[in-house]
Amino acid sequence: MAEKKSNQTRNNRSSSIPPINNLVVFIIMIALIYAISQIYGYKWLISNIIEDNIKIIEKHPNLSYEKKMEAKLGGPATYLLHLKKNTPKNATILFPPDSLMNIENAPENPNKWLKGKSWTSYFLYPRRVVYEREKGSSLIYDSVTHVAIMNHWGYNKLKDYTVTTQSEFNVLPLTRAQLQQEKSTQ
Amino acid sequence: MFVQIAFVFILIFALGFLLCNAIKSDLSLDEKIGMAYPLGIVFLSLLMVLMNSAGQKFSFSFLVLGCVMVNSLLAVYLLRIRKLGISELLSISSFRFSISFPNLSFFLLLSTIIYILYGITTKSLYWPTFSYDGMTGYEQMAMVMAAEGFINNSIFDPISGYATLRHPYPPFATMTFAIPYFLGLGTSKVSMAIMFISMVVYFWAMIKKHTTHTLALLGTLVIVSTPEYVAMSAITMTNVIHSLFVSGALVATFVYCKSPTQSNLLWASLLMGLNLWTRTEGVVIVPCGCLMILIALYRMKKRSIKDYALSLGWYVSIPLAFFGVWQFFLKFFIKNDFGVSGGRDFPLTLAIDNDRIAQMYEHISNLMSNSVFYGITFLLFIITLVVNIRRYKSQNAIFTYGLLSSFIIYLILYYQMMPENEIRLMMTTSFRRGLFMLVPAVGFYIATNSFMKQLFRILYTPYNQIKAKDFRSLFISYSTK
Numbered sequence: 011m012a013e014k015k016s017n018q019t020r021n022n023r024s025s026s027i028p029p030i031n032n033l034v035v036f037i038i039m040i041a042l043i044y045a046i047s048q049i050y051g052y053k054w055l056i057s058n059i060i061e062d063n064i065k066i067i068e069k070h071p072n073l074s075y076e077k078k079m080e081a082k083l084g085g086p087a088t089y090l091l092h093l094k095k096n097t098p099k100n101a102t103i104l105f106p107p108d109s110l111m112n113i114e115n116a117p118e119n120p121n122k123w124l125k126g127k128s129w130t131s132y133f134l135y136p137r138r139v140v141y142e143r144e145k146g147s148s149l150i151y152d153s154v155t156h157v158a159i160m161n162h163w164g165y166n167k168l169k170d171y172t173v174t175t176q177s178e179f180n181v182l183p184l185t186r187a188q189l190q191q192e193k194s195t196q
Numbered sequence: 197m198f199v200q201i202a203f204v205f206i207l208i209f210a211l212g213f214l215l216c217n218a219i220k221s222d223l224s225l226d227e228k229i230g231m232a233y234p235l236g237i238v239f240l241s242l243l244m245v246l247m248n249s250a251g252q253k254f255s256f257s258f259l260v261l262g263c264v265m266v267n268s269l270l271a272v273y274l275l276r277i278r279k280l281g282i283s284e285l286l287s288i289s290s291f292r293f294s295i296s297f298p299n300l301s302f303f304l305l306l307s308t309i310i311y312i313l314y315g316i317t318t319k320s321l322y323w324p325t326f327s328y329d330g331m332t333g334y335e336q337m338a339m340v341m342a343a344e345g346f347i348n349n350s351i352f353d354p355i356s357g358y359a360t361l362r363h364p365y366p367p368f369a370t371m372t373f374a375i376p377y378f379l380g381l382g383t384s385k386v387s388m389a390i391m392f393i394s395m396v397v398y399f400w401a402m403i404k405k406h407t408t409h410t411l412a413l414l415g416t417l418v419i420v421s422t423p424e425y426v427a428m429s430a431i432t433m434t435n436v437i438h439s440l441f442v443s444g445a446l447v448a449t450f451v452y453c454k455s456p457t458q459s460n461l462l463w464a465s466l467l468m469g470l471n472l473w474t475r476t477e478g479v480v481i482v483p484c485g486c487l488m489i490l491i492a493l494y495r496m497k498k499r500s501i502k503d504y505a506l507s508l509g510w511y512v513s514i515p516l517a518f519f520g521v522w523q524f525f526l527k528f529f530i531k532n533d534f535g536v537s538g539g540r541d542f543p544l545t546l547a548i549d550n551d552r553i554a555q556m557y558e559h560i561s562n563l564m565s566n567s568v569f570y571g572i573t574f575l576l577f578i579i580t581l582v583v584n585i586r587r588y589k590s591q592n593a594i595f596t597y598g599l600l601s602s603f604i605i606y607l608i609l610y611y612q613m614m615p616e617n618e619i620r621l622m623m624t625t626s627f628r629r630g631l632f633m634l635v636p637a638v639g640f641y642i643a644t645n646s647f648m649k650q651l652f653r654i655l656y657t658p659y660n661q662i663k664a665k666d667f668r669s670l671f672i673s674y675s676t677k
Contacts, residue, residue, distance in 0.1 A: 027299060028658045035655050036300035043308060051423040051567030059427050060315030067322050075324055075382060082326040102356075119328070127358040128332040135340060138356045149355050 085116035086124050089160075090133035093181045097156050098192070102138040103181065104154040105130065106163040113160075113179075157182055201379050205233075205390065207263040208375070212236030214270035217285050220463045221278075224405065225287040230398025233390050234440060238470060239266065241371035244347065245525055253345030256378045305413035312420050313396060317389045320430035324383045330432030333362025337370050338384055342377030348529045364530060366522045368474040369434040384432055392429040395440045396420055399636045402447050406644040411652055415643025422573045424628075425635050434475055435629040441471035442481050443636035446602065449485040449511075450595040453492035461510055469514035473522070477630065480605045482515050488598040495591075546612065552619065556611060559623035569628060570635070577638045583647045586672050592646060599637050606630065647671070 046052055070077075079087040097103060105111065111124045123129040130139050140148050157164040159180040165173060171186040183189045212235035216228040223231070243262050244254040274280045282288075325335045340349045347367060352359050372391055373384035399419055404412035420426055429436045448464035468485055471478035489507050498504065563569050581600075587593055610630075614622050642648065650670050654662055 027656050031656050031658065032298070032300055036304060038655075039301045039304050043304070046421075046572065049567050049572065051569070051571045052421065054568050055312075055421065055423040055426060055571075059319065059423075059430075060312070063319040063322065064315060067318060078322075078324055079326065082323065123328060123332075126332065128336065128360050129328070131358050132331040132336045132339075135336075136343065136350075139358075140356075 083117065083120040085113035086120040087133070089113060089179055090124075090130060092179075093156075093158055094134050094137070096181050097134075097137055099136050101155045102140060102150055102153050103134065103156045103158050104151075104164070104167060104184075105139060105141045105158050106160045107142045110161050110163045155184055155188065157184060197380075201381070204260060204263075204375075204379055207260065207267065208236035208240065209233050210236075211239055211263050211267050211270070214267060214274060214285075215239060217274050217280065218270055218278075219466065220459050221274075221280060221284060221287075222459065223287065223463075224401055226397055226401035226404070228287060230394050230396075230401050233394045234398075234470075236263070237372050237375070237391075238368060238473065240375075241367040241473070244341075244371065245367060245521065248347050249525065249529060255345050256380075259375075259378050299410060302410050302413060305410065305417050309396070309413065309417050309420055312426060313393065316426050316430050317393065320385050320389045320392070323385070323430070325385070325432045327431040327433065329362060332360055334365065334370055334434055335373055335384055335432040337363050337365075338373035339377050341370060342374045347525070352530050364526055365434060366473050366476060366518075368470065369437050372437060373432055385430075388429070388432060388437075391437055391440075395436075395636070398440065398444065399639065402444070403640050403643045406640075407649055408652060411643045411648060414648075415639045418573055418576065418642050419636050419639035421571060422632075422635050423567065423571050424569045425573075425632050428629065428632065433629065435632040438471065438474045438478065439633045439636050441467050441474055442478055442602075442633035443640065445471050445481065445485060446488075446595070446598050446637045447640055449488050449598060453488050453594045454591060456492070456496075456507070461507065462514075465511045465514040468511070469518040471633075472515050473518045475633075476519070476522070477609065478633070479515070479519060480609050481602055481633075482512060484598050484601040484605060485511060487601050488594050491594050491597060546608070552611065552614075552616075555619050556607070556623065559620070559627075563623075563628055563631075570631070573635060573638055573642075576642050580642055580645050580647060583671060584645050587646055590646065592644070595641060595644075599634065599641060602634055602637070606634075 047056060073081075076088070076091050079091060093103060105124075108125050111121075113121055113124075125141075127139050127141065138150055140150050140154060145151055157167045159165065159177070159182060162176060162178055164180075164182070165176055167184070168182060169185045171189065173182065183192055209232045212232035213228055215235045215238075216223055216231050240259060240262065243258070247254050247258065274285060325331060330336075337351060340351050341347055344350060347370075351357055351363050372387050375387045376384050396416060396419070400412055400416045403415040407415070425436060425439075445464060445467035448460070448467050452460040452464045464485065468482060471481060486508055489511060490504065493504055493507060564574055581596065584593075584596070588596075610622065610627050647670055650666070654666050654670075657666070
């Protein structure tokens with residue numbers, strides 16, 4: 011009851027704001043919002059987070075998922091999406107030793123994150139990922155079906171065939187039979 | 197495709213809306229709108245835990261079927277058994293929106309909030325998930341959960357698995373992110389955007405109940421303009437979602453302290469429980485809610501142990517149930533023991549370590565002075581706290597005690613748990629983001645404290661009617677005048 015009464019009083023009061031007060035509070039509010047928007051954190055929010063993104067969105071409204079990931083995470087994302095596109099869902103992919111897992115000119119963090127299975131698995135799921143460093147310790151190392159070629163590493167892992175034109179980054183099936191099978195299904 | 201997706205989101209919304217009515221029909225319409233989507237997700241996450249516990253896969257069909265069935269049952273229950281009319285379901289009777297036209301400040305604040313919400317939602321919907329924590333945790337879990345239909349999925353497989361500490365989080369946030377994947381979308385962002393807008397509507401509604409519309413918008417603006425808090429709402433993280441239940445629970449507990457009815461107690465306890473259904477660390481907020489209730493009961497001159505035991509017993513029962521269910525699930529249904537043993541130990545003995553205190557102080561000072569993180573939100577909180585200092589005995593001060601104790605206990609949690617070599621890392625990452633859970637509660641306090649209410653009363657009083665005592669009453673409560 012008391013709450014109702016206070017609401018009514020409040021509503022009555024708000025419905026009878028004197029015009030001069032209305033204007034003065036409005037000017038104070040504008041001044042406050044302007045002053046606060048000049049503080050670095052709020053500037054960052056408005057220009058970096060909101061305005062810059064709106065500009066990008068207006069400029070590239072139909073950017074593909076791959077391009078967006080590349081824009082945010084650079085070469086490592088492009089490479090992992092390439093692996094996903096070129097391997098079957100049931101593949102087990104072998105990744106190089108940590109020292110060779112580096113994409114030149116890529117942002118520092120994504121390059122570092124390539125070494126972590128949970129990050130690479132996000133892109134490649136439901137494919138399984140195993141790292142060269144896990145040799146001897148991982149139970150799925152022996153069931154590898156594909157090799158992730160990075161910085162020319164991995165060609166020597168192919169079992170019964172060789173590749174004449176060896177590109178720096180690629181993904182290849184472990185055996186010739188798989189290679190032929192995948193070529194025929196493409 | 198679009199129609200199908202929209203239909204499922206409407207089903208989830210309707211489910212939550214009816215649940216709001218079943219649990220607390222006297223919520224206002226905007227509170228129900230704000231809480232509808234989150235409660236729909238809560239139901240689905242509980243259903244998935246239940247089905248997985250019985251060895252059943254949770255799929256898109258079950259999602260739709262579950263929503264349709266429960267919506268029908270709830271509609272029958274509310275309309276036939278509880279005999280609620282449409283006007284009660286929609287809270288039309290309690291809906292009163294009388295704002296004088298043109299209240300210029302109201303429209304200025306509203307348009308600023310809408311601008312920020314538009315900007316952040318557009319950003320959120322445009323970019324896929326690219327945050328490390330999301331990709332190696334919550335988003336990944338959501339993706340695999342939807343693909344396999346199990347919470348105990350291949351991520352936890354000891355042979356090929358790659359579980360991290362972020363995977364076995366309680367299922368509310370993960371289910372929020374998983375809904376779009378169940379619908380065949382490639383990213384969780386649409387659900388996160390709906391969740392954030394729902395949160396803003398709920399905060400606005402909750403603040404509006406305790407102050408004027410203009411001040412409520414000011415409080416909402418404080419929340420939605422806290423720089424990193426808003427920025428984080430556009431990426432797949434759990435902290436912003438967590439703030440809905442932590443701050444919501446603190447406010448609901450405060451409402452119970454002011455008006456100790458059974459339905460207010462149930463709502464406060466439920467929100468406190470959902471805090472634990474989102475992030476387990478939220479357990480530290482439960483004692484703060486208990487403290488608020490203890491103070492309120494003491495001030496009401498309740499002297500019987502039974503009164504205290506009943507209120508507190510009911511209050512902690514739902515949080516304990518949610519906590520227990522999740523711990524039970526982790527222990528018995530996750531394929532390896534990662535989820536349970538992966539956590540950090542909490543030393544029960546509190547030892548004074550000056551070096552650690554100094555390091556924490558330095559990091560907190562840096563966080564507060566760098567406006568990118570919280571803007572001036574916490575600074576405003578401190579200022580309003582100081583100007584209200586003489587009102588420490590008022591009923592509204594109970595909320596202040598709840599909020600302050602939450603800060604303190606959260607600090608103690610980190611003080612106790614951080615390994616020596618990880619202080620810097622944890623203070624600048626998880627602690628920094630963890631404080632987001634209190635941002636909406638701070639916005640609520642800033643907009644509803646007596647100083648601000650009185651200040652706005654003066655600002656809107658005809659100038660020839662303002663008296664000196666009006667200014668004095670800015671700093672002292674009416675009862676002590």
